[in-house]
Amino acid sequence: xxxxxxxxxxxxxxxxxxxxxxxxxxxxxxxxxxxxxxxxxxxxxxxxxxxxxxxxxxxxxxxxxxxxxxxxxxxxxxxxxxxxxxxxxxxxxxxxxxxxxxxxxxxxxxxxxxx
Amino acid sequence: xxxxxxxxxxxxxxxxxxxxxxxxxxxxxxxxxxxxxxxxxxxxxxxxxxxxxxxxxxxxxxxxxxxxxxxxxxxxxxxxxxxxxxxxxxxxxxxxxxxxxxxxxxxxxxxxxxxxxx
Numbered sequence: 001x002x003x004x005x006x007x008x009x010x011x012x013x014x015x016x017x018x019x020x021x022x023x024x025x026x027x028x029x030x031x032x033x034x035x036x037x038x039x040x041x042x043x044x045x046x047x048x049x050x051x052x053x054x055x056x057x058x059x060x061x062x063x064x065x066x067x068x069x070x071x072x073x074x075x076x077x078x079x080x081x082x083x084x085x086x087x088x089x090x091x092x093x094x095x096x097x098x099x100x101x102x103x104x105x106x107x108x109x110x111x112x113x114x115x
Numbered sequence: 116x117x118x119x120x121x122x123x124x125x126x127x128x129x130x131x132x133x134x135x136x137x138x139x140x141x142x143x144x145x146x147x148x149x150x151x152x153x154x155x156x157x158x159x160x161x162x163x164x165x166x167x168x169x170x171x172x173x174x175x176x177x178x179x180x181x182x183x184x185x186x187x188x189x190x191x192x193x194x195x196x197x198x199x200x201x202x203x204x205x206x207x208x209x210x211x212x213x214x215x216x217x218x219x220x221x222x223x224x225x226x227x228x229x230x231x232x233x
Contacts, residue, residue, distance in 0.1 A: 034221055043224045043226045044224045
């Protein structure tokens with residue numbers, strides 16, 4: 001099955017600086033890679049996702065890059081703000097088109113924005 | 116914006132008892148999921164459900180677990196004989212079906228049910 005590794009486990013950055021979180025996956029058939037933000041005690045919320053036919057996707061201060069050859073993808077947050085503080089999870093899914101495949105999550109990165 | 120809703124928000128149960136966690140997926144979604152998250156750990160996939168049957172299940176989803184869609188709106192997870200290690204946050208999620216313009220639609224999560232086994 002799929003295995004997703006995520007680094008770092010904790011990331012502390014100064015407000016206004018950029019943050020980068022990296023994930024690797026093992027299953028070359030995986031073709032969908034979402035990122036979720038989870039605040040303490042709350043639901044995971046999708047912040048951005050990328051499909052395997054795209055190398056990069058951007059949404060305002062958030063961007064995701066995908067390197068299929070190396071099987072890794074990264075989340076980039078620019079101009080970080082205090083409200084960006086949360087745990088971020090990467091995930092991967094192999095969508096075969098025939099069923100409802102579950103997401104395999106990384107262990108999460110606790111992002112701390114220092115004022 | 117429509118949301119996945121889960122009840123109860125917190126369930127406390129004695130070890131060995133049965134528990135049913137309830138979810139109402141977003142109304143036009145066709146794929147339903149259960150995940151669990153043990154405190155401080157990552158989210159783990161349990162099961163996916165489509166067209167009134169299980170599509171995929173993980174190793175965690177053993178014989179003590181079952182899912183059901185008893186009517187047109189609810190999606191339930193039953194744990195038959197709870198163990199201490201079943202204590203976790205359980206998330207329900209749903210997504211649209213393949214008939215959507217983009218068949219690879221994202222999964223939307225509910226707020227979760229915190230299950231505490233005593």
